[in-house]
Amino acid sequence: DAGVTQSPTHLIKTRGQQVTLRCSPKSGHDTVSWYQQALGQGPQFIFQYYEEEERQRGNFPDRFSGHQFPNYSSELNVNALLLGDSALYLCASITRGGKGYTFGSGTRLTVV
Amino acid sequence: SQQGEEDPQALSIQEGENATMNCSYKTSINNLQWYRQNSGRGLVHLILIRSNEREKHSGRLRVTLDTSKKSSSLLITASRAADTASYFCATASYSGGGADGLTFGKGTHLIIQP
Numbered sequence A: 001d002a003g004v005t006q007s008p009t010h011l012i013k014t015r016g017q018q019v020t021l022r023c024s025p026k027s028g029h030d031t032v033s034w035y036q037q038a039l040g041q042g043p044q045f046i047f048q049y050y051e052e053e054e055r056q057r058g059n060f061p062d063r064f065s066g067h068q069f070p071n072y073s074s075e076l077n078v079n080a081l082l083l084g085d086s087a088l089y090l091c092a093s094i095t096r097g098g099k100g101y102t103f104g105s106g107t108r109l110t111v112v
Numbered sequence B: 001s002q003q004g005e006e007d008p009q010a011l012s013i014q015e016g017e018n019a020t021m022n023c024s025y026k027t028s029i030n031n032l033q034w035y036r037q038n039s040g041r042g043l044v045h046l047i048l049i050r051s052n053e054r055e056k057h058s059g060r061l062r063v064t065l066d067t068s069k070k071s072s073s074l075l076i077t078a079s080r081a082a083d084t085a086s087y088f089c090a091t092a093s094y095s096g097g098g099a100d101g102l103t104f105g106k107g108t109h110l111i112i113q114p
Helices: none
Strands: A005-007 A010-013 A019-024 A031-037 A044-050 A053-057 A064-068 A074-078 A087-094 A107-111 B005-007 B010-014 B019-024 B031-037 B043-050 B055-058 B061-066 B071-076 B085-092 B108-113
Touching: A005 A087, A010 A019, A019 A087, A019 A107, A031 A074, A044 A064, A074 A087, B005 B085, B010 B019, B019 B108, B031 B061, B031 B071, B043 B055, B043 B061, B043 B071, B071 B085
Parallel strands: A010 A107, B010 B108
Antiparallel strands: A005 A019, A019 A074, A031 A044, A031 A087, A044 A053, A064 A074, A087 A107, B005 B019, B019 B071, B031 B043, B031 B085, B055 B061, B061 B071, B085 B108
């Protein structure tokens, strides 16, 4: 049974560019959350998608947007990249009523 | 912003010893969860404790929660080299369901010496 799959694993972008990260949730999970983890820090909640709608959002600017598809997979888009956006981006999935998220291995984004 | 702080930031013990990590948080919560992360990759869910519970056990893990002090502790008994990782507490404060977005602390880096 595949867990959460994220792509790509590594990405280098130039400041000002846009990036799209992708996530396939664990089979049977319908809710997807995205987190940003800077080096040496804990993950920070970006937003959560359920039934193709953004349900909760953390303290992130509108440059961060997302989407959930009918098959529950999700995308994270970041516009106008800043150097400070360099981080590990983690996708996590769960089913409503679940007791803990399943995390993917993350996408390491480097902005130069 | 980070919800809470783990203490200590780093912990090094001998294999076989017990490891205790503490977590403090700031706001009211519905549940608190502990996760493990190896080498900066994905996190693994360890245990969830609800705000009306005081203690839970899972294998070699024991978690306590004191909502009056807004704190939690994670005890790993009979540590093994494979327990070397970073450990994070995370709180859910929205609707109370297990699917809430989580607020993580900064983590405790645990090193088990063989």
